[in-house]
Amino acid sequence: MKTTNPTFYRLIDSQKMVKYMWKYALHKAATQIPCAVVLNEALDLGCLARAVNAEIARNDCLRLRFTRTNAGMRQYFLDRYRLEKVPVKKFESEAEQNAYLTADAGRPLRIFKGETFRILFFTTCDGRTGIYLNVSHMVMDAAATFLFFKDLLGVYDYIKDGKPLPKPLSRYEDIIVRELENGDWDAHTARESEILAEYIKGDCPPTYCSLKDAGDGPIPRWGKNSPGPIAPKDFFPLLDKIEFTKLSLSEEDSRALTQFVAERQLSPEWVVQLGLRLALSRFNARCNDTVFWVLCPRRRTVKEKRTGGTLASPMPWREILPGTLTFEEALRQLGATQGFLFRHADVPFTSLRENERRLFGYNVLQTCTSMMFSFLPVTSDGLDGREYEFLGFSMGHYVMPLYVVTLIDPATGICKFSYYHRTSTYTVEDIENYQRAVSHAIALGLRDPQKTLDKIMEEL
Numbered sequence: 001m002k003t004t005n006p007t008f009y010r011l012i013d014s015q016k017m018v019k020y021m022w023k024y025a026l027h028k029a030a031t032q033i034p035c036a037v038v039l040n041e042a043l044d045l046g047c048l049a050r051a052v053n054a055e056i057a058r059n060d061c062l063r064l065r066f067t068r069t070n071a072g073m074r075q076y077f078l079d080r081y082r083l084e085k086v087p088v089k090k091f092e093s094e095a096e097q098n099a100y101l102t103a104d105a106g107r108p109l110r111i112f113k114g115e116t117f118r119i120l121f122f123t124t125c126d127g128r129t130g131i132y133l134n135v136s137h138m139v140m141d142a143a144a145t146f147l148f149f150k151d152l153l154g155v156y157d158y159i160k161d162g163k164p165l166p167k168p169l170s171r172y173e174d175i176i177v178r179e180l181e182n183g184d185w186d187a188h189t190a191r192e193s194e195i196l197a198e199y200i201k202g203d204c205p206p207t208y209c210s211l212k213d214a215g216d217g218p219i220p221r222w223g224k225n226s227p228g229p230i231a232p233k234d235f236f237p238l239l240d241k242i243e244f245t246k247l248s249l250s251e252e253d254s255r256a257l258t259q260f261v262a263e264r265q266l267s268p269e270w271v272v273q274l275g276l277r278l279a280l281s282r283f284n285a286r287c288n289d290t291v292f293w294v295l296c297p298r299r300r301t302v303k304e305k306r307t308g309g310t311l312a313s314p315m316p317w318r319e320i321l322p323g324t325l326t327f328e329e330a331l332r333q334l335g336a337t338q339g340f341l342f343r344h345a346d347v348p349f350t351s352l353r354e355n356e357r358r359l360f361g362y363n364v365l366q367t368c369t370s371m372m373f374s375f376l377p378v379t380s381d382g383l384d385g386r387e388y389e390f391l392g393f394s395m396g397h398y399v400m401p402l403y404v405v406t407l408i409d410p411a412t413g414i415c416k417f418s419y420y421h422r423t424s425t426y427t428v429e430d431i432e433n434y435q436r437a438v439s440h441a442i443a444l445g446l447r448d449p450q451k452t453l454d455k456i457m458e459e460l
Contacts, residue, residue, distance in 0.1 A: 006076035008069075011138075012179045013189070013348040014298065014310045018137045019073065020349060032395060033140060034105035036122075036132040037149050040387035043129040044160055045088060045121050051156040052119060053082045058155070059148060061172040061308035064139050066111050075138075077173055089122040097124060101132055105393035111136050130391075137395075141312035142376055143297040148308065150383055172309030189351065192344045197355045199340070200316050205360045206291045206368040209284040211402065211426055211434045241423045244394035247435045249415040249442065256446045257415055258408065269375035270334040271442060272406050272415065274327070277319060278445075278453060279437035280370055282460045288453075291318045293400070294338075295374040296345040314349055314372065315341045316356070323454030327445035330453055372400045376407040387411070392418055401425040 011019060018031050056062045063078040091097035101122075109115050117135040124130060131152070133145060140148070147169070154166035179185055200206070249257065261268045277290045293314040299305045319337060321330050356362050378390050389411035395403075403420040417438075419431045437460050444456045 004079075006078075008067075008074040008076050009173075009176050010180060011073060011075065012176050013346075014141070014313055015075075015138050017313065017349040018310065021137075031137040032105070032109055032134055033137055033142060033145055034101070034132075034134040034393040034395070035145055036101065036130050036391040036393075037383065038124060038128050038130040038389040038391065039153075039383075040128055040389075042123075042127055043156065045086075045129070047160040048121060048129075048131070048152075048156055049083075049086045050159055051152055052086055054155045054159070055148065055152045056081055056083070058169050059151065059308045060169075061139050061144060061310075062117065062148075064116060064172065064309070065114055066116070066138065068112060075176075083119070087120050089120060091122060091125055093125050097122065097130075101391070102393055104132070104134060105395075107134075109134065109136050111138060132391075137310060139310065140308060141297065141310045142295075142374065143299060143305075143312065144308040144310065146377065146382060147306065153383055153386065167306070170303045170307040172307055175304070175307055175309060175311065189346055189348060193347045193351045193355060195344055196316070196341075196347055196352065197359060200291075200318050200355060201359050202289075202318065202320070206289055206318055207284075207287055208368050209280045209287055209290055209370045211280065211283060211370070211430055213283040213433065213437075242394070243419075243421050243423050243428060243431075245419040245421065245428050245431045247417045247419070247432065249417075249439055251412070251414055253439065253443045253446065254408070254412075254414045257442065258413060260446050260449070264328070266331055267335065267338075267375075268408060268415070269406075270331045270338070271445070272375060273334060273373060274321075274330055274445065275438045275442035276371070276373065276404065277321065278441040278456055279434055279460065281321070281453075282437060282441075282457045283434070286323070286454075286457055288323060289318070289320045290370060291316060291368050293317070293369050293372040294341070295372070296342050297377075298345050313345050313347070314352070315345055315347075316352055316369065317341060317373075321453055323452060323457070325453050326450045327453065327456065328449040331449075369400070370402070372403040374403075374405045376405060378407045378410055380410040380413075382410065395420065 021031050057080070060077055063081050064075055065078060066073060066075050089100065091100065104118065104120070109118065116139045117133060120132040122130040122132060131149065133148065135145065151166055151169060157163040158165045248254070257268055257271055260266070261271060273292070280290050281287055294317040295312050296315050298311040298313050299307070304311065317337065319334065321333065325333065356367065357364070360368070390407065390409065392405065401422045402425070405418040407416055408414070409416050417435060421431055440460055441456055444451060444459055
């Protein structure tokens with residue numbers, strides 16, 4: 001369905017991050033977000049299909065389209081678009097369901113032919129209703145997918161039961177216009193970039209830390225006598241296979257984590273991240289200076305939180321954690337750093353990478369970052385009281401050697417880890433060994449939050 005005289009826009013900075021990944025990946029499925037929610041109920045699929053078309057009208061990022069021009073990639077919004085039908089699958093087993101959805105997750109979207117997303121309804125072997133979405137990362141980030149599911153089900157309740165219609169969503173187009181037409185935007189991001197450059201520079205260049213356990217051996221270095229980045233052969237993303245390994249905390253430790261953060265009003269993200277950093281430090285001769293790329297959703301205002309589209313931006317989170325800190329003190333230090341970073345989250349990813357090269361003399365295929373890390377904001381009440389299970393699938397080939405996505409599963413309360421890892425850099429056995437150390441570090445800290453980080457690493 002075409003739009004008469006559409007307005008064409010350049011990509012905004014968050015979308016340029018996705019385009020950067022295209023540049024260094026042969027497999028375009030790397031920039032898709034395949035996910036699903038499974039409701040603990042049987043929905044009326046006819047009403048649900050009507051709700052999808054209503055959601056397309058409400059949520060303008062679902063009407064976002066892309067084209068190639070002589071001036072580069074451009075985007076525009078359709079005035080109207082509707083699906084004639086939504087495919088429905090009935091699965092006879094969980095294995096059949098996983099195989100089918102995993103296969104679709106790896107099938108690239110043809111975004112220059114108008115296919116920016118795919119939606120599927122399915123019925124599980126135990127009679128529950130599932131909604132599967134596979135959407136281009138140019139169109140949505142993870143936060144936008146949760147907004148989609150929540151708003152869709154609110155519209156479904158309005159159509160089926162006459163409940164109040166959810167509050168209108170904000171327009172992604174407004175965000176695009178704001179960033180592209182703000183005459184101060186470039187100056188603003190340049191100032192923010194310099195603030196982050198000072199932060200990441202620190203007193204010395206950061207060190208790349210590997211997941212491969214070096215025991216008490218030397219810290220991995222680049223060049224003579226100077227901490228340095230990962231080698232290009234490890235970072236080079238083109239000719240490599242990716243593995244998707246799912247692991248989790250135990251049920252007991254997951255319950256302890258949830259109770260711990262609730263009692264202290266802390267974020268579970270900090271606990272998980274601290275466990276990842278402590279294990280990484282232990283594997284690298286207790287190097288207490290670790291750097292992650294951490295995804296910031298860049299949604300600060302109520303309007304932005306009710307906007308679809310891709311707004312996320314990765315931030316270089318360098319954390320130096322003295323071994324004398326207690327587990328709880330380290331968590332609060334992480335919280336303070338996150339507050340600082342997210343206040344400066346408008347800096348384009350390409351500018352952050354340029355900061356690394358300028359400050360530390362890296363080439364385009366070097367980085368001090370050990371991993372990309374995301375904590376998904378999946379909560380048990382995220383769909384307005386509905387009981388549901390969230391399913392994530394491999395994004396395919398990813399530009400980083402390692403991307404760790406974590407969440408608290410709303411169906412079981414278990415903290416789950418999804419590792420996207422280069423098989424030439426990290427084997428499944430490397431990931432499993434690392435996860436054991438991560439789980440142990442978290443468990444030790446939860447049981448005695450006044451234990452120092454040095455003591456925790458002695459027991460790993």
